[in-house]
Amino acid sequence: MSNNLSRRKFLKVVAGSGIAGFGVMVTGCKGESPGGKGWIPDQYQGKGDFPVALKGRVSIAADNPSIERDDEKCILCGQCIEACEKVMGVYGNYPLPLKKEVACVNCGQCSMWCPSGAITEKRNIKDVLAAIEDSSKHVVVQTAPATKVSLGEEFGMEPGSIVGEKIVGALKAAGFDAVFDTCFSADLTIMEEAAEFIHRLTKAQDEIPHLTSCCPGWVKYCEYFYPELMHNLSTCKSPQSMLGAVVKSYYAQKKGINPEDIVSVSIMPCTAKKFEAARPEMEVDGHQDTDFVLTTRELAVLLKYKKVDLTKVEDAQYDSALGESSGAGRIFGASGGVTEAAVRTAYFMATGSNPPDALLEWKPVRGMTAVKEATADIPGVGSVSIAVCSGLKNARDLLDGIKASGHSKWQFIEFMACPGGCIGGGGQPKADASLIADAKLKRIDAIYREDVNAPKRCSHDNAEIKAIYKDFFEKPLSEKAEKYLHTSYTNRHDRLFD
Ligand code: SF4
Numbered sequence: 001m002s003n004n005l006s007r008r009k010f011l012k013v014v015a016g017s018g019i020a021g022f023g024v025m026v027t028g029c030k031g032e033s034p035g036g037k038g039w040i041p042d043q044y045q046g047k048g049d050f051p052v053a054l055k056g057r058v059s060i061a062a063d064n065p066s067i068e069r070d071d072e073k074c075i076l077c078g079q080c081i082e083a084c085e086k087v088m089g090v091y092g093n094y095p096l097p098l099k100k101e102v103a104c105v106n107c108g109q110c111s112m113w114c115p116s117g118a119i120t121e122k123r124n125i126k127d128v129l130a131a132i133e134d135s136s137k138h139v140v141v142q143t144a145p146a147t148k149v150s151l152g153e154e155f156g157m158e159p160g161s162i163v164g165e166k167i168v169g170a171l172k173a174a175g176f177d178a179v180f181d182t183c184f185s186a187d188l189t190i191m192e193e194a195a196e197f198i199h200r201l202t203k204a205q206d207e208i209p210h211l212t213s214c215c216p217g218w219v220k221y222c223e224y225f226y227p228e229l230m231h232n233l234s235t236c237k238s239p240q241s242m243l244g245a246v247v248k249s250y251y252a253q254k255k256g257i258n259p260e261d262i263v264s265v266s267i268m269p270c271t272a273k274k275f276e277a278a279r280p281e282m283e284v285d286g287h288q289d290t291d292f293v294l295t296t297r298e299l300a301v302l303l304k305y306k307k308v309d310l311t312k313v314e315d316a317q318y319d320s321a322l323g324e325s326s327g328a329g330r331i332f333g334a335s336g337g338v339t340e341a342a343v344r345t346a347y348f349m350a351t352g353s354n355p356p357d358a359l360l361e362w363k364p365v366r367g368m369t370a371v372k373e374a375t376a377d378i379p380g381v382g383s384v385s386i387a388v389c390s391g392l393k394n395a396r397d398l399l400d401g402i403k404a405s406g407h408s409k410w411q412f413i414e415f416m417a418c419p420g421g422c423i424g425g426g427g428q429p430k431a432d433a434s435l436i437a438d439a440k441l442k443r444i445d446a447i448y449r450e451d452v453n454a455p456k457r458c459s460h461d462n463a464e465i466k467a468i469y470k471d472f473f474e475k476p477l478s479e480k481a482e483k484y485l486h487t488s489y490t491n492r493h494d495r496l497f498d
């Protein structure tokens with residue numbers, strides 16, 4: 001952005017601004033690699049030279065739906081600034097004085113890095129408990145793929161333990177009326193997004209490169225900093241919001257339940273999902289798609305409050321209609337998963353055949369690397385060039401490169417705000433600094449084991465997906481699908497910039 005400040009100039013302005021929320025002394029950052037050493041900062045790991053220099057902190061607006069700070073716990077160590085600036089590319093990338101709002105994409109990475117526990121997610125546990133205890137309400141809950149490979153850590157299990165069926169048993173024991181799988185709606189997202197991508201490739205080239213839209217932190221980042229690319233964003237709602245929309249329409253009709261009486265809860269690895277749930281665009285027929293979002297960490301608190309021990313609970317199965325998932329839906333939780341899943345179904349939509357084995361084990365798009373590149377050869381469509389990016393600072397570098405060169409060499413780009421994708425989300429279990437990198441790799445490994453072990457590997461083979469199109473949506477991108485499953489975006493640029 002031409003009106004961005006350089007870091008040096010930004011800090012100079014901050015130091016002289018007196019804006020509440022910035023510390024008394026703002027120093028430059030050290031050279032350590034951001035995000036690579038877990039959430040406990042260097043100065044706490046060995047030498048014990050506490051107290052550290054005061055370095056300031058990020059501003060958090062009182063009405064931020066995702067995170068909050070307990071000022072009594074804040075030690076002004078500046079770790080939240082490190083995360084917000086160096087990992088997410090937000091702090092330091094807008095001018096001061098602040099304009100219409102405090103810049104925040106709600107990612108929660110600052111909560112992962114805050115050593116004193118001052119920053120946490122804004123909790124909705126009491127709201128959900130009240131809904132469960134209200135007998136007039138039908139409370140449904142969905143569980144995200146990344147939560148199914150991480151919640152066990154909160155109960156002393158090894159990172160990478162797959163606990164999906166245990167979570168279903170635990171949620172039923174805790175009193176939820178129906179438990180659905182976000183991997184089902186990830187399959188639904190893929191049906192819509194693959195069809196949309198093929199349409200853009202063949203008939204709407206001005207909307208290429210196609211940018212994924214399932215990560216709410218990335219979407220808000222695009223709205224703040226790259227509004228000129230909003231028309232390249234997929235119009236598909238995220239799996240969270242798609243599932244909420246079909247719960248209050250298709251499922252409500254099937255069960256004969258008034259949508260007004262349904263409370264739609266989601267369990268997510270992500271604090272930005274709380275922001276997404278509250279977006280005015282995420283409603284249909286006057287019903288908000290998602291009523292409450294709990295992070296993985298909040299779910300652990302809720303289950304412990306309800307005295308449900310995940311290690312002892314009986315396994316249970318997801319409820320029907322919105323409970324079946326393919327391997328493609330299960331890999332959404334890792335960076336590259338959306339891309340791999342979309343390519344599997346785009347291949348089928350273009351050729352009428354399932355993809356070859358190489359595209360079912362598509363290694364170039366997997367793993368923690370910041371930017372991965374790959375090419376998919378799809379008969380009838382051609383050679384599709386793809387990039388997969390996680391970590392918003394990496395997204396900034398990639399997009400600024402495209403802007404500088406004037407063109408994109410990629411036709412499809414997946415963006416995930418958090419490094420490694422949702423497995424590293426801001427609502428995930430925290431771990432000791434020496435263990436967090438290993439924990440993330442084990443969560444990724446578990447995600448791909450889930451895929452390999454799935455009876456069906458492709459979204460279009462999911463029997464409940466076939467049923468919802470036969471009984472309700474007719475076909476991808478139909479008028480009804482557009483109404484319930486697609487959305488629009490809001491240009492937020494002028495909230496930060498003149
Ligand atoms: S990381 Fe936590 S303790 Fe440190 S300045 Fe930020 S809010 Fe305060």
Ligand code: SF4
Pocket residue numbers: 058059067080083084088090091103104105106107108109110111
């Ligand atoms: S939630 Fe993300 S964008 Fe917001 S202050 Fe924290 S690190 Fe920065």
